[in-house]
Amino acid sequence: MNDLIDITTELKTVLKQDYLPYRVPVPKSLVLYFAELDLTITDDDFTDGDSFNIEDNLCGDELSFGDCGSACLKFKVENITEDLVGKKFTAKFVIENTDIKLGTFIVTEAKKDDDDITKSIVAYDLMYLFNKDVLAWYDGLTFPMSLKAFRNSLCTYCEVEYVDSNLPNDAMNVEKTISTNILNGREVLSKCEELNGCFGHMNRNGKLDHIVLRQSTPVETITDVSYDTLKFEEYTTDIIDKVQIRTEDGDIGAYVGTGTNCYSITANYLVYGKNAASLSTICTNLSTNILGVTYRPYESDMQGLPYLNVGDYITFEGNETANTYIMQRTLSGTQILADKTSAKGSKTLREDNNINVQME
Numbered sequence: 001m002n003d004l005i006d007i008t009t010e011l012k013t014v015l016k017q018d019y020l021p022y023r024v025p026v027p028k029s030l031v032l033y034f035a036e037l038d039l040t041i042t043d044d045d046f047t048d049g050d051s052f053n054i055e056d057n058l059c060g061d062e063l064s065f066g067d068c069g070s071a072c073l074k075f076k077v078e079n080i081t082e083d084l085v086g087k088k089f090t091a092k093f094v095i096e097n098t099d100i101k102l103g104t105f106i107v108t109e110a111k112k113d114d115d116d117i118t119k120s121i122v123a124y125d126l127m128y129l130f131n132k133d134v135l136a137w138y139d140g141l142t143f144p145m146s147l148k149a150f151r152n153s154l155c156t157y158c159e160v161e162y163v164d165s166n167l168p169n170d171a172m173n174v175e176k177t178i179s180t181n182i183l184n185g186r187e188v189l190s191k192c193e194e195l196n197g198c199f200g201h202m203n204r205n206g207k208l209d210h211i212v213l214r215q216s217t218p219v220e221t222i223t224d225v226s227y228d229t230l231k232f233e234e235y236t237t238d239i240i241d242k243v244q245i246r247t248e249d250g251d252i253g254a255y256v257g258t259g260t261n262c263y264s265i266t267a268n269y270l271v272y273g274k275n276a277a278s279l280s281t282i283c284t285n286l287s288t289n290i291l292g293v294t295y296r297p298y299e300s301d302m303q304g305l306p307y308l309n310v311g312d313y314i315t316f317e318g319n320e321t322a323n324t325y326i327m328q329r330t331l332s333g334t335q336i337l338a339d340k341t342s343a344k345g346s347k348t349l350r351e352d353n354n355i356n357v358q359m360e
Contacts, residue, residue, distance in 0.1 A: 066194025304337025
């Protein structure tokens with residue numbers, strides 16, 4: 001499910017009006033809390049509000065179901081003497097007595113600037129914890145097991161909490177299908193997400209969740225008073241009207257749909273050895289989250305709305321009106337918030353639209 005932020009309609013209205021030039025910005029407090037150190041970083045500790053930003057993404061330049069993007073947070077602080085590298089912290093805005101969580105992060109870099117007072121901090125959300133060799137975990141599993149149990153076991157091994165989800169292919173049996181010298185945890189997670197037609201993502205409570213590209217009522221309408229620039233591509237992406245899964249290039253595999261804009265999954269080692277009937281069931285199940293997806297690629301500089309998420313289905317209104325997704329976004333600032341959002345993608349899917357990872 002997509003990560004929903006529970007704030008009132010009234011607060012959303014206040015935040016939208018915050019961008020208008022004749023209004024004084026609504027006061028905001030940015031709070032970072034390091035539980036292990038019992039350290040709280042607040043507005044007075046930041047050297048410059050403009051130095052604070054969060055880069056997040058659902059996938060890259062092409063639509064790739066299964067991608068597991070990681071949010072990167074950067075900021076500068078003064079007079080913080082504690083060693084922050086490797087430490088976890090939570091981040092939130094407090095606006096009109098309402099907490100808007102930004103997520104849980106782990107510091108990967110903390111460098112002193114030339115003045116020896118200021119530190120430049122880089123941190124990633126807890127997707128970072130999957131970036132490890134999990135071969136010992138894989139070799140120690142008792143197969144067969146369900147895809148859900150396989151995914152949850154991976155999370156436990158990587159010390160990542162997860163939302164208890166039931167995804168389309170979670171009942172699928174996973175067998176031991178590969179022999180390798182190294183196995184990256186994030187790549188394994190991507191294989192799990194790919195077979196469910198969704199994206200792995202850390203939610204704002206610091207738990208692994210799963211984003212599906214829903215096409216229903218947009219969660220937000222962005223009007224021309226809320227953005228500085230908006231550039232649409234000339235096209236809307238063709239509707240995905242066919243889904244195919246193959247164990248290797250050249251296989252017919254299994255498919256659902258009779259169209260020509262086919263999303264193809266190839267060489268996902270979790271389905272190696274599956275017979276035709278099993279592949280057909282897997283393809284049918286995952287197609288429920290893929291068939292029908294279409295959107296208008298765009299780029300926009302807009303006001304910062306901290307309750308929005310990557311994966312949200314939104315409408316832009318202006319000289320043109322179009323529905324699209326937030327695929328990439330950078331939220332910056334502490335008082336005057338700005339968002340750079342975008343969605344990229346070709347009009348028609350490429351032959352190699354999968355996230356195939358070659359094993360060594």
